[in-house]
Amino acid sequence: MEWLYMTMPIAGVNIFWPGLIILGLGVGIIGGFFGLGGAWMVTPGLNILGFPMAFAIGTDVAQMAGKSLISTLRHGRFGNVDYLLGITMLIGTIIGVEIGAQMVMWLERIGQVDKVVRWLYVVLLAVIAWIVFTDVVKRRQKERKAKEKNVEVDKLASGLDWGTRLQAIHVPPMIHFKQAGVYCSMWLPICVSLFTGWLAGILGIGGGLIRMPALVYLVGCPTHLAVGTDLFEVAISGLYGAASYTYKGRTELIAAIIMLCGAAIGAQIGVVATKYVKGYGIRVVFGLAVIGCLISVLLKLLSAEFPSAGALLNTLATIDVLGFVSAISIYITMCMVKGAQAEIAAKKLAAGK
């Protein structure tokens, strides 16, 4: 079974390469479906496969750029990417990440960085999960009320209407993001991305996990557009991250390339699945993924607080991440297969008539 292992030329570690393809496939599916980079799942995965942590992060970032590019191209063909909105948000993201990075330096100087970053991450994930599920409940309430009045709720309506309220603030220059169907002040996406970039900079993450819900709830983007536009940003920030980590000598490109082979297939499955799942379907599963991520971060925090149970808690955190990734990937694949089967069957039926 020696052929299943490959020596990585830079890290010098012997890696089970089919594991890299499986990992790429999983992150491709989830990333394409939610518009995430997926660092929270890939980095521990690479670490489990045998990569030292520094190489795990760098390699993850490199594959993230390629994988997000594949997903962006696919989403783009569906019309799910608003490039103008993505570029506008990039301005805020760049400044926000820099402010966040400077803040991390300041926190380092006062010796508070670990504590602040860890707890901020927990609070942020809890808030995102709360927003997602509150939105779902509110949308159901709206539907119930509409049913009582014998009217139908608009198919693009959300439970939480923060986006519409923020769009109503008319501070020039006003921009019409045609693809996303959003007419708002240019400052809205810039301020939102400044905020999400700042958070991403402090937490040291790509930011997809924050930006996707921010696009939906603060900018007022339809879910599918938020997923595609976010991936466009992840692709660009991933490329920057890849350059940065590679220059520091922490990227194993061979591993990233092997992962990309799996991710290319996974991204197709994830993106095509969004065609058959409505916006709220994506939001609910996204909320569950955030809860999975939250549990894993909490377990890691506990392992740092209680070193005697550290090994057990770390193992539980890994099981949690892999369990959630597998379950969500299988669910998305099933959605895609069922949807495709129904579409092909309908086409055949139409052709037979």
Place this chain on the structure above:
Amino acid sequence: MKKMRRLWTIICCCALSLPLLAPSLAFAAKAEITIVADTRFIDNSILHWWAQMYNNSHLAFALMTMAIIPILGGFLGFVADFFMKMTGIDLEHRELAEK
């Protein structure tokens, strides 16, 4: 016109991402630990060349990575798209609905 717009988007993205690179490059210059790839046990000539390039210049290695990732991503995306089209699914249209 559509192609020109796409090209313009790509150029804008590259230009906008450049300022991001500058602070990190400066930061990387201060790194104290230098990792060296052990090329003594690499038999494959391509992998050997790749590891040797890493040892010789991290900048060349980074530039190469920056070129390979998007090109390979684009290529693999194109290939996967080609096979996906063969399934007969409509890959150009979708219904935009929240529920």
